[in-house]
Amino acid sequence: MRNIARLLPMRTTPGEVIVDAAVAMRDGKVAWLGPDGDLPAKFSDSDELDANGAVAIPGLVDPHTHLVWAGNRREELVARLAGESYDGGGIQTTVDATRAATDDDLLEAAIDRGRRMLANGTTTVEIKTGYGLTPKDELRCLDVIARLRDTLPLEVESTYLGAHVVPAGRDRAEYVQEVIETLPAAVARGAQWVDVFCDEGVFTIDETRAILAAASRHGLGTRLHAEEIAHTGAADLAAELGCASADHLEHVTPEGAKAMAEAGVVGVLLPTVTLSLRTFAFGQYPILRDAGVTLALSTDCNPGTSWCDSMPFVVQLACLVYGMSVDDALWAATRGGAAALRRDDIGKLDLGMRADLAVLAVDHEADLVAHLGTASSAATVVGGQVWEGPTRERGL
């Protein structure tokens, strides 16, 4: 790719920039990058892609999504705007719709969301189950995730989130046991990770510890929904168990953040959720930053609290609500996400890395934040190929 006005490779530090840059790609990987004038002659085929003077960064990494669902939760949104409190009970609405949907319907809806993500510059996405909540329906959702991976050029990380909520009418101890007993089947269906919604009114620290310990025995990586609704010590638990990430963290303490930093647990921030829930609780950012926690950003794409498929919007919002610098936010949306997924082949542009790029329709990366409400992805390169999928706009 030639004619990149500003290339932010995310190799060394946030804010590293190569001006007037080129990237050469071979076999889906980065074969060369540097100032355009230095491009070796053997990479002259790099002319085929012209960035038109845009800004290019590594493909965006979205490490926390619930992409497989049916139905919608409009009524919950309307209630929330009317000032009614949100207690998490809305998940069951989506569970009912998801159980009632066919596999093909679930896949079609997930593909539509995945295409929008690709159009918005995302090239890697973690996808959780969690709207099935029976062994059969959870495994169906894992199958949908696997089929999505085969259908779209997205890099997909598959997460079993049977422990999203105790489903209506179930005994909690029995349900926790069922989640644990489903782990081998989840592995067989392609799950790479286990996540638990460890929070007040959802799963306790002890229940979470039991599920994640079993997950580790089955070779699964672990991650947590942590400290979103209340401070429970979930961040400390994530550190104790060596989770790859702890996500949300609105109620994290400095001690929990310190434990995360020491254990190498990535903190995944989800600013759209805070906006959507209207809690305006943004204080976890300075706590995590000051503790030295590696941070990632994510859409939390889900039907209830964050129907969002735009990582550029998440970056914009993170800067505005947390006061993150543009450089730090872009690092979190690429390198941070890769760290949250323990991937070392994505999230930066360097020799041998996956040739995944987000080309941003801005003259300068700061405009990604300054141009409010505008999705700024001009093109997405995934595995060295330009994503040619449909744009999200419907026309007359």
Add this chain to the structure above:
Amino acid sequence: MRNIARLLPMRTTPGEVIVDAAVAMRDGKVAWLGPDGDLPAKFSDSDELDANGAVAIPGLVDPHTHLVWAGNRREELVARLAGESYDGGGIQTTVDATRAATDDDLLEAAIDRGRRMLANGTTTVEIKTGYGLTPKDELRCLDVIARLRDTLPLEVESTYLGAHVVPAGRDRAEYVQEVIETLPAAVARGAQWVDVFCDEGVFTIDETRAILAAASRHGLGTRLHAEEIAHTGAADLAAELGCASADHLEHVTPEGAKAMAEAGVVGVLLPTVTLSLRTFAFGQYPILRDAGVTLALSTDCNPGTSWCDSMPFVVQLACLVYGMSVDDALWAATRGGAAALRRDDIGKLDLGMRADLAVLAVDHEADLVAHLGTASSAATVVGGQVWEGPTRERGL
């Protein structure tokens, strides 16, 4: 236009909906609207436009923009994200760049912004001067606004904002006098409105009163930047002088709101500015609502505090930060904007009104808010014609 799943005409009350609707247009005006099955045979040519099951509303009205500028204010944004305070001094940066730009450069940039607005469903836009701040440069900007009106199918309202800030190096009394003396020339260049930034550190109540009184003598409508930085009584002044609108209003008091309501002054809310300035001051909404003030929403499109050309994003943000209902926000973005501009031919769809429609790429208007960070305009109809301009995305 046929196949409108939900048509929100904004004729009677927020939330009025015609399901499975059609709109017939003749000579740029609405000739019929109602349930599709009732469409009279003589309007069978309405088939030419198919909304594809989308939601349609009146064309969005953006009653407060500073669309004519040169340069950018990236450094100010970066400083703000680093926690430095914003004092309004950044306007001079844009003044310097605007004075240095040619008329054609100013027009080209404004046209680009206007096209983005059209693509986002806006069909009427108020545009202020205010980055010239000499008689010559202010009148140049009025000329650019007039040329923009001739170039794009947008309905344009032209506002002289010589009193945006006291320019660097000028005596304030002399400058106020110069603004007043420039009024006849502004009228000759097409200005319909005068606006003053009446706030702490900008123009005082007395200065504002003098400018607006002179404006009224010259037949110009009046409007105010009011109560943004501090409470100054500008809302009461707007009521006293019968301004069409008072805009921003972060520091309005219940008494000021009551005066506005009684005088019929529309309150224009600019939520992107609050987000961009990171003040998180959203309390004016319930004060204005409870006082019965007619509300409008606007982008405040400007390079320093709200580079935004998307009224759908403003609607989304208004719901989330103020807790406005979707119905009320859409009303404010159409009927409210029309009221702020004292226009009775726009902002609603009814017989004889301008055939300006925003077709939204959603199944239900609530999704305009629920689908976070997504610009939801599918198509824009302006004066009965589909806007065929370029989309805002740059491709490879």
